[in-house]
Amino acid sequence: MENISKTFAGDVQANKNITLRIEEGEVHGLLGENGAGKSTLMNILYGLISKDSGRIIIRGQEVEFHGPHDAISVGVGMVHQHFKLIPPLTVTENVVLGMEPIINGVDKRKGRLWKIVKQILPISYRSASKRIAAIAEENGMAIDPNAKIRDLSVGLQQRVEIIKTLYREADILILDEPTSVLTPQEVDELFVTLQKFKDAGKTIILITHKLREPIILCDKISVLRDGELVGTVNRADTSPSELAKMMVGREVVFSVEKEPAQPGNVVLQINNLHVRDSRGLDVVNGVSLNVRSGEIYGIAGVEGNGQTELVEAITGLRRATSGEITVNGTDITGMNPRQVRDVGVSHIPEDRHARGLILSFSIAENVVLGKHQNPPFATGPKNMMLDLDRFNKEAKNLVHTYSIKVSDVQVPVSTLSGGNQQKVVVARELSINPDLVIAAQPTRGLDVGATEFIHNTLIAMRDKGIAILLVSAELDEIRNLADRIGVIFDGKLVAEKDPYETSQEELGLLMAGHGSEDLEEARNV
Amino acid sequence: MTENVEVTNIDIEKDDDTITRILRKLNDRKLRKQAMWTFGSIVLSLFVSALIMVISGYDPGAAFYYLAVGAITQPDRILFYATPLILTGLSVALAFKCGLFNIGAEGQLYMGAIGATIIGYMFSLPILIHPILALLVGSLIGVIWGLIPGLLKAYRGAHEVVTTMMLSYTAILFTQWLVTYPLKEQGEYAWISQTPRIFDTAILPNLYGPYVHWGLFIAIAAVVAVDFLINRTVLGYELRAVGQNEAAAEYGGINPKRNMALALGISGGLAGLAGGEEILGTYYRFTDQWSPGLGWDGITVAVLGNNNPWGVLAGAIFFGALRAGGNTMHQVAHVPIEMVGLIQGLIVLFVAAPKIIDWLADNGQSFAIRMKSEPFPAIPEFLLAAISLIGGFLGFGYMFVQMAFDPILGIALLLAGITSFLSFAFVYPRNENGTLMALLASGIWIAAGIFGTVVAGIQVGILGLALGIPMVLFAIVLLRVHRPPFLMRRGDA
């Protein structure tokens, strides 16, 4: 890619004259702050966005893409930051969408006439799912081709996206923040898969915010800042802290400094809570815990062990089958989300696109979601009218405090980069002076600088006497922030630990379902 | 993070005044794109209807001339026709803002109309109060007729398209029964199913000329009110939130069920108001089947206006102009009045095409997904395939007609048909030779058309050109994308 530039409407210069050289067969890391232009650059390479100027040269040939269609035909595949799958359809249907029809046997025949026949014939889903299963097995990515996307975890959905590119015979693979949605185990599995691709001679471009990953996997690393290329370095010549400095332009502290907690009264009390998921299965099986004011309670666990439903039950989005939840002594079991908000609970949801944001709404309209019906945002008789000036003022305030990169608070939130969208959600929820914060994956997709800022904010809120329940798939985050850690496995809290006295390995074993006897054993051996 | 504050170049102190806000709205790229698309759709549908007129033997020049003259010289008629469409358009648009498709505006309109009629002729009330009360009752019955499917949707999950449609027919049949039996006017006109005339006190007086009555004022006030409701009130914010992302709305403390029911209720009220206003201002009594599909047209008006209240106003006036001009066109140029309906239908089809594609794409139709993810070249490809398919059928069809009169023309048409089918077979699955086949087919069509004009008359020529020319155009456009192998220069990927 040479001298690529792109300016969006509203004078957002997302890419400024970027020249990137990627060798065949290498793993190339792409780093940069939120809104640096990484996704934009890769979308240009994938033909999804048109460039304003510059050239793309692949294997010595200059190419001009009119759409992903063209990019796919020269072997470029992309897995997007926000997946582009259709939930009600099966894996197979999603993979073959927009593809030439195929039928058993025909795709092996050669010759012009067969080629035509091949293309006219309808799709044979059976042979397609066979091929998908074969691809999956070859690359160590177990998946059921007939499962519906909406029943799959995020990690599995990502596999489907990767299989989709392989099905289209991509040999240049772009992955936009593949790891930010994965559990540590899934990240390891992904890396094994990517190593296989590398051995098979495929070229991989990896966008990430986690600095350790490129060090493990990448051969070369390029860093973008404010739409410009800061530089490209070899893996051997760099370190995480140096990369962070290149990205942010200053030193970044990785471990958070905090005073010991001064816990006060119990704010959140959960007694023997049972919750079912949408399919009617028991996924929270008798959880009891309490969170005091002025402390951060971390819930560690592999995703899919009931965290989602637990959080939904607390925030009123899901009905508990039995058990009791109180906040500051008020029983909130069975309250609706608005009532729960009104007793002083704020909630950073785990999936910003599913619940956190209304993508077509402006930033100003999004930052008031949940408090829009109360003064000062609602005015007039019975608070029926909206005060749009207040919306804007609030939005500008938060944009300023949280360094959200936007051109204007009136633009739809969908035009923000992934990390900046996350900042909108976090800013909104932390700004309402809550008594209790339920933070599920609060720093998902944020760059190192923003993560540091959010961590510091959470700790400052704790020190002001706010109770915080932190649910995170990232052990580092939990260990750095939490004052107490509860390990959740299969819908139960299997242990409660002091972060200062617990090792990473111990937590890892507990999260994987090994009881404390196993731990004793492990220690004794 | 204070170090990179300079990233955010927003002045916190400065507040935008209304003018900058309006300017920004006008500058919005999406709005401009939508406006361009709508305008393009109008032009395209006029073009297509011109083609259809030519093929069916009318003079499109004269037709459009009198259409325009009829509209320009009768602004009062335009407003007269537009008045109920504004209200039914608002009704559909408002429900749509909450993500609901109110198909049943026609039934709500009938219910509102019968309510207003009953107050109008059964009760004797003072002058100002009478119409106001009649309109209130009409709207209220409309609200009820909208609220029922709303509640069914919210608490029973019954799809609103089915329930509003069923209730719509129920309403039409129920009012028919009412005016045929219990409410029927006795006496001279007893053979017509209609109610007695409303009292003069209930009539909405004329505003201007013989047609335009106070209903227009009510309709425009409703535009302002609905705009205010959607954009400036808590309720409007919540309705839109539910329409855009139900899960996020619920998370934000908004009750999706309550809002859905309310949206359909208000929507029904607007349609009911349209019914009442038409009775009190125009018809003065309820006659069975009196509405020429005002509720249905509300759907098309909402689509044309992109569900925006002011867009609905513009759309209704445009359709009003088509009606007013259509009458003149019918009387002077003798083009059937159905042509107006055809133009309307085509416009809506073209305007709604992207939404239809969205819908199909979300439901897993692969061609729609491709059209959405890469509109170019997928759309020209799809159109070329469609024209080829049509050409294939027409070629064979005309071949049988012409073979007996002129075998040479027959063979030419046969060839055109075969190549068109082949072109479809190549283009639809995106074979790179498809464009060449399309070029061949279009060449044969044009040749057959020219030859046909000489030996068989102008219709064959028009048919040939109507198929051949768009085919050539699309094929040339596509040649830039799918360069067939032997046309490819060295160095191309």
Ligand SMILES: Nc1ncnc2c1ncn2[C@@H]1O[C@H](COP(=O)(O)OP(=O)(O)OP(=O)(O)O)[C@@H](O)[C@H]1O
């Ligand atoms: N469709 C769009 N319209 C206007 N601006 C846009 C659009 N898409 C992206 N931008 C802007 O371009 C800039 C770069 O965005 P991009 O998505 O490339 O960032 P990124 O590096 O991927 O960040 P992140 O790490 O947060 O995902 C941002 O300021 C964003 O607001």
Ligand SMILES: [Mg+2]
């Ligand atoms: Mg991104």
